[in-house]
Amino acid sequence: MNTKFLFLIGFLMMVISTNAQTQRIDSTAVYLLSRTTETMQDIKSCSFTAVTTYDILTNNLGLVKHAIIDKVAIKFPEKMKVTSTGDKGNRALLYNGQSLNYYSYDNNTYATTAAPNSVIETxxxxxxxYGIEFSAADFFYPSFASDIQSSSEDLVFLGKTTINGKECFHIAGRDKTKSFQFWIANDDLFLPLKMVIIYTDQKESPQFEAVYKDWVINADLPDTLFEFKAPPKATKTKFAPREKTK
Structure with a gap:
């Protein structure tokens, strides 16, 4: 048999073996993320607070950390309210199943746009x-756990730890563009308590961190909570289109 052909077979087997050894998908991590996904899909309504910090790269100071506090209320499938304070100002987003309304408490301005007929689609x-991101949005997608598993090069369960006095499971992983960590509550609901993302494909590897607390599940949230009425003397504006990346 041709020795060159034998060499190619040996090289391919070595590559396959190396890939198999370096990729780690922990079944315990997959199970825990799947339990979180199941809980989120069973929720009829919820409210929680998300304390978020994120890095912005500057020319002179390098990475500068910013913070936002979001108070979130969701009534599935078609109601949501997010009230935010922090470095992006004081604002609210209200979705009632037909329209999404934005209000700036700082400027007394508001904008309205038609929206799809579900929270996830909106x-x-x-x-x-418009480039508007929502707290904990990833966890509410039905494919959350399977997407993490399929895209990860590593996904491992690191053991138990404590977040804000609550015992939780610690999971870490990475894919081609980032590394990430999740802290999942060690209770019957497996709710997310914390998430960290490090964007390893970007200059200086900026980080995103969110702590989720004050969870209330399946409370009776009135529809009026999600309706928007413009305050006196408020000025109507338009949603700004998302900036196109080069």
Whole structure:
């Protein structure tokens, strides 16, 4: 048999073996993320607070950390309210199943746009059009656990730890563009308590961190909570289109 052909077979087997050894998908990590996904899909309504910090790269100071506090209320499938304070100002987003309303407490201005007929579709739509991101959005997607598993080069369970006095499971992983960590509550609901993302494909590897607390599940949230009425003397504006990346 041709020795060159034998060499190619040996080289391919070595590559396959190396890939198999370096990729780690921990079944315990997959199970825990799947339990979180199941819980999120069973929720009829919820409210929580997200304390978020994120890095912005500057010319002179390098990475500068910013913070936002979001108070979130969701009534599935078609109601959502997010009230935010922090470095992006004081504002509110209200979705009632037909329209998404934005209000700036700082400027007394508001904008309204038509929206799809579900929370998840609305999150996708306004993220693509206007660059608006929503706290904990990833966890509410039905494919959350399977997407993490399929895209990860490593996904491991690191053991138990404590976040804000609550015992939780610690999971870490990485894919081609980032590394990430999740902290999942060690209770019957497996709710997310914290998430960290490090964007390893970007200059100086900026980080995103969110702590989720004050969870209330399946509370009776009135529809009026999600309706918007412009305050006196408020000025109507338009949603700004998302900036195109080069």
């Amino acid at each position: 999150i996708d739509d306004v993220s693509k059009k």
